[in-house]
Amino acid sequence: MGKLPDEKIELLLTTPGTAIGSSRFPLEQEQYEAMVSVLKKHHIKYVLFNGGNGSMDTCGKVSRACQGEDIFVVGIPKTMDNDISIIDHAPGFPSAAKYIATVTKEVGADVKSLPIHVCVIEAMGRNAGWITASSALARKNPGDAPHLIYLPERNFNEEEFLADVKKLYEELGGVVVVVSEGLRNEKGESIVPPIFKTDRAVYYGDVSAYLAELVIKKLGIKARSEKPGLCGRASMALQSEVDRKEAILVGREAVKAAIEGKTGVMVGIRRTSGEAYQIETPLIPIEEVMLHERIMPEEYINERGNDITEHFVQWCRPLIDGDLPEMVSFKDEAEHQLRSRI
Amino acid sequence: MGKLPDEKIELLLTTPGTAIGSSRFPLEQEQYEAMVSVLKKHHIKYVLFNGGNGSMDTCGKVSRACQGEDIFVVGIPKTMDNDISIIDHAPGFPSAAKYIATVTKEVGADVKSLPIHVCVIEAMGRNAGWITASSALARKNPGDAPHLIYLPERNFNEEEFLADVKKLYEELGGVVVVVSEGLRNEKGESIVPPIFKTDRAVYYGDVSAYLAELVIKKLGIKARSEKPGLCGRASMALQSEVDRKEAILVGREAVKAAIEGKTGVMVGIRRTSGEAYQIETPLIPIEEVMLHERIMPEEYINERGNDITEHFVQWCRPLIDGDLPEMVSFKDEAEHQLRSRI
Numbered sequence: 001m002g003k004l005p006d007e008k009i010e011l012l013l014t015t016p017g018t019a020i021g022s023s024r025f026p027l028e029q030e031q032y033e034a035m036v037s038v039l040k041k042h043h044i045k046y047v048l049f050n051g052g053n054g055s056m057d058t059c060g061k062v063s064r065a066c067q068g069e070d071i072f073v074v075g076i077p078k079t080m081d082n083d084i085s086i087i088d089h090a091p092g093f094p095s096a097a098k099y100i101a102t103v104t105k106e107v108g109a110d111v112k113s114l115p116i117h118v119c120v121i122e123a124m125g126r127n128a129g130w131i132t133a134s135s136a137l138a139r140k141n142p143g144d145a146p147h148l149i150y151l152p153e154r155n156f157n158e159e160e161f162l163a164d165v166k167k168l169y170e171e172l173g174g175v176v177v178v179v180s181e182g183l184r185n186e187k188g189e190s191i192v193p194p195i196f197k198t199d200r201a202v203y204y205g206d207v208s209a210y211l212a213e214l215v216i217k218k219l220g221i222k223a224r225s226e227k228p229g230l231c232g233r234a235s236m237a238l239q240s241e242v243d244r245k246e247a248i249l250v251g252r253e254a255v256k257a258a259i260e261g262k263t264g265v266m267v268g269i270r271r272t273s274g275e276a277y278q279i280e281t282p283l284i285p286i287e288e289v290m291l292h293e294r295i296m297p298e299e300y301i302n303e304r305g306n307d308i309t310e311h312f313v314q315w316c317r318p319l320i321d322g323d324l325p326e327m328v329s330f331k332d333e334a335e336h337q338l339r340s341r342i
Numbered sequence: 343m344g345k346l347p348d349e350k351i352e353l354l355l356t357t358p359g360t361a362i363g364s365s366r367f368p369l370e371q372e373q374y375e376a377m378v379s380v381l382k383k384h385h386i387k388y389v390l391f392n393g394g395n396g397s398m399d400t401c402g403k404v405s406r407a408c409q410g411e412d413i414f415v416v417g418i419p420k421t422m423d424n425d426i427s428i429i430d431h432a433p434g435f436p437s438a439a440k441y442i443a444t445v446t447k448e449v450g451a452d453v454k455s456l457p458i459h460v461c462v463i464e465a466m467g468r469n470a471g472w473i474t475a476s477s478a479l480a481r482k483n484p485g486d487a488p489h490l491i492y493l494p495e496r497n498f499n500e501e502e503f504l505a506d507v508k509k510l511y512e513e514l515g516g517v518v519v520v521v522s523e524g525l526r527n528e529k530g531e532s533i534v535p536p537i538f539k540t541d542r543a544v545y546y547g548d549v550s551a552y553l554a555e556l557v558i559k560k561l562g563i564k565a566r567s568e569k570p571g572l573c574g575r576a577s578m579a580l581q582s583e584v585d586r587k588e589a590i591l592v593g594r595e596a597v598k599a600a601i602e603g604k605t606g607v608m609v610g611i612r613r614t615s616g617e618a619y620q621i622e623t624p625l626i627p628i629e630e631v632m633l634h635e636r637i638m639p640e641e642y643i644n645e646r647g648n649d650i651t652e653h654f655v656q657w658c659r660p661l662i663d664g665d666l667p668e669m670v671s672f673k674d675e676a677e678h679q680l681r682s683r684i
Contacts, residue, residue, distance in 0.1 A: 004675055011670035016448045017455030019672045024458060106358045106576035113359030116366060119572065196559060203558060206551055206567075216545060217538065225548075226571035230461060234448035236667060237579035325578060328353035330361045333346055 013244060016234035018050070027058065032065040039071055046072050046258040050251075052079030052090065053293055056266055060286040063264035072258040075266030075286055076251055080233050082130040085292035086284055088271040091250060092233075094243035094319035096124070097134035099232045100178070102324055105138035107226065108145025108176050109327050115173030117222035118165055118215045121146075122208035124232055126182030128295045129153050131232075133308045134316055135178040138324065141332075145176035152182040153296045154305035156191050161211070162218055164306055169221055181227075183207050241321050246279065253281045277318035355586060358576035360392070369400065374407040381413055388414050388600040392593075394421030394432065395635055398608055402628040405606035414600040417608030417628055418593055422575050424472040427634035428626055430613040433592060434575075436585035436661035438466070439476030441574045442520070444666055447480035449568065450487025450518050451669050457515030459564035460507055460557045463488075464550035466574055468524030470637045471495050473574075475650045476658055477520040480666065483674075487518035494524040495638045496647035498533050503553070504560055506648055511563055523569075525549050583663050588621065595623045619660035 012019055039047065047066070049059035056075050063073035077084050082093035100123050111119050123132040129151030138145055147168050150156060168175045183191045192210040194202045208225035215223035250267040257265060265283040272278045300312035354361055381389065389408070391401035398417050405415035419426050424435035442465050453461050465474040471493030480487055489510050492498060510517045525533045534552040536544045550567035557565035592609040599607060607625040614620045642654035 004670075004672075008670050008675060011668055014667050015451055015669040015671075017452035019455070019670050021673055022456040024456070102579070103573045103576070106578060107572045109357055110359035110572050110576040113361070114364040114366070121573075195555065198558065198562070203555065206548070209548055209551065213537065213545065216540065220540070224571065225569070226573055227567070227569045228571075228573050229566065229568035230449045230452050231445045231463075231568055231570050231573070234445070234452040235579075236448060237444070237577075325356050326353055327357040328346075328350050328361050329357075330346075331363055333350060 014236050014239075016236060020050075022051075027061070032061050035062060036065050036069060036071070039066070040069065045070060046074075046255075048074050048076055048254055048258065050076040050078050052077070052081060053083055053289075056084060056286060056289050059266065060264070060290045063286060066263070072261060072263040074254045074258045074262060075289070076254045077266060077269070078247065080131065081125050081128055083128045083294045084289060085294040086289055087268045088279065089269060089319060091243060091247040091269075093130060094240035094246070095235070095238065096131045096233055097137065097316060098240040098243075098320035099228075099235050099238040100131055100135045101137035101320055102238050103226075103228060103232075104135040104146050104176065104178055105144075105324050105327070108138060109329070111145065111174035111176055112329060112331075117224055118169060118175045118177065118212070120177045120179060120208045120211045120215075120223065120225045122179055122181050122206060122225065122227040122229075124229065125152070125180055127152055127293065129180050129301075130296060132178055132180040133296060133300065133312055134320070136308045136313055137316060137320055140323075143172065146178045147172065147175050148177040148306050149308055150177070150179045150183055150306060151296060151301060151308075152180040152184060153301060155186040155188075156183045157186075157305075158191070158214065160304070160306070162214070164304075165215055165221070166219055169219070177211070179207055179211060181207055240319060242277075242319055250281055253283075257283055356578050356581075358578060362392075364393075369403070374403050377404060378407050378411060378413070381408070382411065387412060388416075388597075390416050390418055390596055390600065392418040392420050394419070394423060395425055395631075398426060398628060398631050401608065402606070402632045405628060408605070414603060414605040416596045416600045416604060417631070418596045419608060419611070420589065422473065423467050423470055425470045425636045426631060427636040428631055429610045430621065431611060431661060433585060433589040433611075435472060436582035436588070437577070437580065438473045438575055439479065439658060440582040440585075440662035441570075441577050441580040442473055442477045443479035443662055444580050445568075445570060445574075446477040446488050446518065446520055447486075447666050447669070450480060451671070453487065453516035453518055454671060454673075459566055460511060460517045460519065460554070462519045462521060462550045462553045462557075462565065462567045464521055464523050464548060464567065464569040464571075466571065467494070467522055469494055469635065471522050471643075472638060474520055474522040475638060475642065475654055476662070478650045478655055479658060479662055482665075485514065488520045489514065489517050490519040490648050491650055492519070492521045492525055492648060493638060493643060493650075494522040494526060495643060497528040497530075498525045499528075499647075500533070500556065502646070502648070504556070506646075507557055507563070508561055511561070519553070521549055521553060523549055582661060584619075584661055592623055595625075599625055 049055045059075040077090045078092045079090045080092040080096035082090050084090045125131040135146045190204045192204040195205050208227050212223040212225040253267045264286050266286050268282045268284040269279050391397045401417040419432045420434045421432045422434040422438035424432050426432045467473040477488045532546045534546040537547050550569050554565035554567040595609045606628050608631050610624045610626040612622050
C-alpha cells in the first residue's frame with residue numbers, strides 16, 4: 001500500500017471503527033511461530049497492536065515469539081469497554097462515556113416533556129459496567145435522569161428493580177433506567193431467557209426490551225426500550241476531545257517506543273496526582289496487562305446495586321470534557337420561580 | 343409564569359422534547375366548548391398549537407369552537423414523523439433525517455472494519471417511512487451502507503428479504519439494513535408476532551431484533567440489531583441547521599399571523615422552484631391539513647420495495663445541510679491505488 005495523502009490520514013479522526021480493518025480469527029501456537037518468519041522475510045521490524053484485552057493477549061504472544069529477533073512489538077490500548085487492567089482508562093472509553101451520558105440527558109429531557117412511561121436504555125459492555133455507569137454524568141439537578149443504573153458487576157434482582165421503578169414512577173411520572181447489555185441473575189445466567197439455539201451458540205433477547213416488557217406486565221406501567229448499540233461506539237459528534245488527544249498520544253508513544261527498541265510493552269495511561277486532570281504514558285510490560293480483565297471496583301457502585309457512587313463521577317467527569325450542554329424545562333422554571341417567591 | 347431571561351429562552355434551541363410539556367389526553371366535544379369560556383375568562387386571545395397530525399386536529403377543533411370570539415388559533419407544524427399533509431416537510435423531520443443518515447454512515451464504517459455480520463437498524467415512523475428512507479443519504483460511493491431499506495408503505499416479504507441479505511452478505515461480508523419500526527406483512531399485521539397482551543393493548547417485540555433473529559435462524563449468518571429509538575429524536579449534536587432555522591421561522595410566522603387576526607390556519611412550508619433550496623411559509627386553512635396523513639409517494643420507493651429512489655434523495659438532501667462528514671478506509675484506498683495502476 002502506497003503513501004496516503006495527509007488529508008486522508010486526517011480523516012482517521014472522524015472515522016468510526018478501524019480504517020486498518022479487524023478480525024475475530026483466533027491464532028494457534030504454530031501460527032505465532034510462522035508469523036516470525038513472515039515478518040523476517042519482509043524485513044518488518046516493528047509490529048504495533050491496537051485493541052483491547054484480546055489484542056493485548058495476541059500482542060504478548062507475538063512479542064514472545066519474536067524474542068531474540070530484530071523485531072519490536074508494542075501494544076496501543078483501545079477499547080470502549082475499558083476493561084484493560086493497570087491503566088487509568090483505555091482510549092475509546094471516554095467517547096463511549098460521553099455518548100451514553102449525552103443520550104441519557106437527551107432522552108431524559110424527552111421523557112420529562114411527556115412523562116408517561118418508563119424508558120430503559122441499554123448500554124454496551126457485557127462484563128464490565130464502565131459505559132453503563134457513565135450515564136450518571138447526565139445528572140445535574142435532583143430528579144435528573146438516569147434514575148436507576150444497573151451494572152453487570154452485581155447480580156440483578158427483579159423484585160428490587162420493580163419496586164424501585166414503581167416508587168420512582170409514582171414520584172416522577174417518567175423514569176429513565178440505564179442497564180448493561182450483560183445483566184445476569186444470582187445464578188450467573190443472563191436475565192433474559194434464551195430465545196433459541198443454533199449449533200454454535202445460544203441466543204438471548206435484548207436486556208432492555210426484556211425489562212420494558214417486565215414493567216408493562218408486572219406493574220401495568222407503559223414502558224419502552226432504546227438500544228443504540230453500535231451507534232454508541234461509532235458516534236463522531238459525541239467524541240470526547242480528551243479521548244481523541246489521548247488516542248493520538250498513545251499511538252505516537254508506541255511508535256517512538258518501538259523505534260527506540262522497546263518490545264513486549266503496552267503504552268499505558270496513568271493519571272497524575274494533582275487537582276487538574278493530567279496523564280502520563282508509562283510503558284507497561286505486556287505480561288502484566290495480559291493477566292486481568294478490569295471491572296468496576298466496589299467503591300464505584302452503591303450498596304443497593306441500582307446506582308453508582310460520587311467517587312465514580314469524580315473519576316469519570318474529566319474524561320468527557322466537563323459539563324454537558326444545558327437544557328431548559330418551563331415546568332422546572334415555573335416551580336423554581338414559585339419556590340423563590342415563598 | 344413570569345418572564346424568562348433570554349439565556350433560558352436560548353436553551354430551547356438545544357433542548358430535546360418540548361419545554362412546554364405535552365400530553366396524550368384525548369378531548370371530547372364538551373371540553374372544546376368549555377375551553378372557550380376558560381380562554382375568555384382569562385382574556386387569552388391567542389392560542390398556538392405545536393405538533394403533528396393529532397395536534398393539528400385539535401387545533402382545528404379549538405379554532406372551530408372559538409369561531410365568532412375574539413380568539414385567534416394558529417397551528418405550528420412539528421413532527422419528526424413528517425406525516426402532515428400539504429406542506430413540503432414538517433420541522434423536526436430534517437433533524438431526524440440527519441440523525442438516521444449519520445448513524446447509518448457511522449455504523450456502516452464500523453461494520454466495514456469488521457465485516458462479519460448483518461446489522462439491522464430500526465428507525466422511528468410506524469406508518470410513514472420518511473425517516474427510514476433518509477438513511478439513504480449516508481451513501482456516497484458504491485457499496486456504502488445502507489444496503490437495504492424497508493419502509494412501512496410496502497408489505498414486507500420475508501423470503502425476498504432473506505434472499506437479498508444472503509446475496510449482499512456473500513458479496514460484502516458486512517451488511518447494513520435499515521427498517522421502519524412499523525413493518526407489516528401482506529395481511530397488514532406487524533411482522534413480529536405478538537409477545538403478550540394486556541387489557542388495553544397487544545405488545546409486539548422490536549422489528550429489528552426480530553429480523554436479526556430471522557437472519558441467524560434461516561441463513562446461519564451472524565446478525566445484530568440497533569434501535570436508537572428516542573435517542574434519534576432527541577439528538578442535539580445531529581440537529582439539522584436548516585431545520586432549526588425553519589422551526590424558528592414558522593413559530594415567528596404563527597405569532598405574527600395570530601396577532602394580525604388570522605385564525606384556523608397552520609403555517610406551511612412550501613419549497614420554491616429554482617435551483618437553490620429555498621422555502622416560503624404560506625398560511626394553510628387548518629381544515630385542509632386535518633384530512634390526511636402523508637406517507638411516502640410511490641415515486642420515492644424502488645420497485646422491489648427494498649430501497650428508495652434517486653428522486654427521494656434529491657428531495658431530502660438539502661434538508662440535512664448537504665454532505666455528511668467524510669471517512670476513510672485503508673482497504674478502499676489500497677484497492678483504489680491498485681485500480682489506478684492498472
